[in-house]
Structure formats: structure tokens, C-alpha cells
Amino acid sequence: MPKVKRHPSKQAPTGWEDIEPTLDEYEDKINEGSVGGNGSNLTETEPHEGKRKVEALWPVFKIHHQKSRYIFDLFYKRKAITRELYDFCIKEGYADKNLIAKWKKQGYENLCCLRCIQPRDTNFGTNCICRVPKSKLEEGRIVECVHCGCRGCSG
Structure with a gap:
């Protein structure tokens, strides 16, 4: 089965070429390596012996957190990407805007x-x-x- 490439709905802003490989690595981790063999149903390919039912999706949550944190750090901490590129990543679903909004508050x-x-x-x-x-x-x-x-x- 060929790999399905995610295409943005509109033209990507400048700077996208710099962060795209890292975001693709996170997507590959979710689809293949650490979660499930060939990108099929995650719970079928993940070894589940001795695990609780809720533990099957923990790797997905972890990678989702890492991907959102990467974009958050680029924009808010290192100021390495523009607002336009940040908004593009949020709109296209590469980062969780609600989680990032919480990270900006004290205590979260x-x-x-x-x-x-x-x-x-x-x-x-x-x-x-x-x-x-x-x-x-x-x-x-x-x-x-x-x-x-x-x-x-x-x-």
C-alpha cells in the first residue's frame, strides 16, 4: 500500500520547507514505527499482551504532544517561525491550538x-x-x- 502524503489545502508560507521534514518524522512515527507496523489499525499492530486497554494509544498522545511542543517552541520560545507559518500549522492540524493555549498560562x-x-x-x-x-x-x-x-x- 503506498504512503498517503498529506497535502496542505493552500500554498504553504515561507519557512515551511525548514520544518516540514521534522513534522513528517513525527507523522511517520505515528503511522509506522513506534505505534503500528504499516499504518493500519493502531490497536491491531501494536503488541497488547499484558497492557491495559487504555495503554494502547499512549504512544499517539506522546507523539502528538511532541509535535505540538515543537511548533510551540519554534514560535514562542525561539521565535524561529513567523506568525503566518504558525497559523498555517495550527490550521492544517500539525499542532493542537487548545493545548498550546494552555501552555501559555501559568501553572500549565x-x-x-x-x-x-x-x-x-x-x-x-x-x-x-x-x-x-x-x-x-x-x-x-x-x-x-x-x-x-x-x-x-x-x-
Whole structure:
């Protein structure tokens, strides 16, 4: 089966050639290498013996986070891309604009995913366990988010 290339809906702005290879690497990781063999159904090709049901998509969340963080760092931290290119990446779905909006707020700089701050997704209507600071947890306790596999993103 041939690889399906994602084509932008309009002409890419200047600077796209510089970041496209890195974004293609992230897409390749999702489609082939770390998630599922040949890009077919992710849960069928991923080895699942001994894993919980929710653990199958953790690699996808991780790569999605890395891809959004890459674009966030290029625009806000290093100022290496223009606003036009940043908006293009958001519009074309290369980065999650809601996650990036949270990263700009104090206390959410290292947020792993949006599901961790939604109270409706937890048993008791609170934030995810990975949002609790490690200093507040008992000594030696290993914290792992049920939604994305994060081991503590509150700092």
C-alpha cells in the first residue's frame, strides 16, 4: 500500500520547507514505527499482551504532544517561525491550538494533554493524578496518568 502524503489545502508560507521534514518524522512515527507496523489499525499492530486497554494509544498522545511542543517552541520560545507559518500549522492540524493555549498560562507550562485537566473525565470530579505536584505525593509512589501515560506534568 503506498504512503498517503498529506497535502496542505493552500500554498504553504515561507519557512515551511525548514520544518516540514521534522513534522513528517513525527507523522511517520505515528503511522509506522513506534505505534503500528504499516499504518493500519493502531490497536491491531501494536503488541497488547499484558497492557491495559487504555495503554494502547499512549504512544499517539506522546507523539502528538511532541509535535505540538515543537511548533510551540519554534514560535514562542525561539521565535524561529513567523506568525503566518504558525497559523498555517495550527490550521492544517500539525499542532493542537487548545493545548498550546494552555501552555501559555501559568501553572500549565508542562501540561501533557487536555484530558488531564477536565474534571468530567475523572472518578471524583477533580484533575488527573499527574497534575498533583510530586512534593505532595507520598514518597516512592509512581504516578501514571490513565489518559495519556504521563508521569507527572505539574512540576
